Amino acid sequence: MASGQTPRGAAPGLAIRDVGVAYGGRPILDRLDLDLTGAETTVLLGMSGVGKSTLLRRIAGLLDGPGAILAHDGQPLAGRIAFMAQSDLLLPWLTVAGNVALGHRLRGAHPDPGRIGEMLATVGLADAAAKRPAQLSGGMRQRAALARTLMEDRPVVLMDEPYSAVDALTRLRLQDLGLRLLAGRTVVMVTHEPFEAIRLADRIVVLAGAPARPVLDIRPESGKPRAPDSVEAQTLWRRIVEALGVEQAA
Numbered sequence: 317m318a319s320g321q322t323p324r325g326a327a328p329g330l331a332i333r334d335v336g337v338a339y340g341g342r343p344i345l346d347r348l349d350l351d352l353t354g355a356e357t358t359v360l361l362g363m364s365g366v367g368k369s370t371l372l373r374r375i376a377g378l379l380d381g382p383g384a385i386l387a388h389d390g391q392p393l394a395g396r397i398a399f400m401a402q403s404d405l406l407l408p409w410l411t412v413a414g415n416v417a418l419g420h421r422l423r424g425a426h427p428d429p430g431r432i433g434e435m436l437a438t439v440g441l442a443d444a445a446a447k448r449p450a451q452l453s454g455g456m457r458q459r460a461a462l463a464r465t466l467m468e469d470r471p472v473v474l475m476d477e478p479y480s481a482v483d484a485l486t487r488l489r490l491q492d493l494g495l496r497l498l499a500g501r502t503v504v505m506v507t508h509e510p511f512e513a514i515r516l517a518d519r520i521v522v523l524a525g526a527p528a529r530p531v532l533d534i535r536p537e538s539g540k541p542r543a544p545d546s547v548e549a550q551t552l553w554r555r556i557v558e559a560l561g562v563e564q565a566a
């Protein structure tokens with residue numbers, strides 16, 4: 317098993333306590349409380365602009381505001397969170413291997429070349445180590461970004477639409493890869509796509525309103541990944557769409 321598949325340290329649950337974020341005086345989040353179970357994948361859904369990325373960035377410590385993000389185990393969260401942003405943010409002047417090792421380099425650490433190779437092989441990019449991001453397809457770039465996230469080997473992984481910029485089949489393959497590689501970690505993932513949430517989530521939270529609040533919080537019963545054509549998936553889809561406030565075709 318590649319080392320990236322085993323998170324360093326147990327994956328803690330997260331306590332989001334009384335959290336607020338405002339931009340220019342406009343509250344996007346206000347006194348939000350939410351508990352996320354450790355080693356589970358929670359998928360956040362909501363209409364564009366509701367505040368999903370804002371919540372993710374607040375959990376990551378990238379935004380200030382009232383309230384606190386705490387770990388259920390009582391230990392500090394610093395150094396235990398990896399963040400995969402909406403765009404892949406690969407640095408064009410670095411090779412794929414260089415991008416995967418970026419976190420280590422930024423901390424002045426020397427990443428083990430064997431581990432970089434192992435991580436690239438795990439995501440199917442062993443032959444692309446020396447290439448630049450511009451030479452990769454969209455799916456390869458997403459896999460490189462996933463490898464970089466996993467190279468950090470953090471027990472908590474925050475992902476903002478990680479599989480959005482690729483075609484449908486590549487998306488399914490990336491989802492399966494993510495499912496395998498992220499098992500055992502506490503994952504919070506943002507998506508626009510209800511069926512992606514249904515396929516991958518242990519728990520689905522739909523945010524709506526201003527400031528944003530959970531308006532639906534459900535746990536699918538069957539195991540992952542879930543096919544979109546099951547009765548359960550169809551029922552979940554209806555509930556999600558209703559919660560999103562989208563008009564359904566009769």
Ligand SMILES: Nc1ncnc2c1ncn2[C@@H]1O[C@H](COP(=O)(O)OP(=O)(O)OP(=O)(O)O)[C@@H](O)[C@H]1O
Binds near residue numbers: 344366369
């Ligand atoms: N840095 C910022 N400064 C001012 N307003 C911002 C900033 N970032 C986000 N916003 C606004 O805050 C609201 C929430 O943005 P956010 O990106 O969290 O939404 P989202 O639900 O992730 O949207 P999407 O699904 O389109 O990515 C939006 O109205 C957005 O325009």
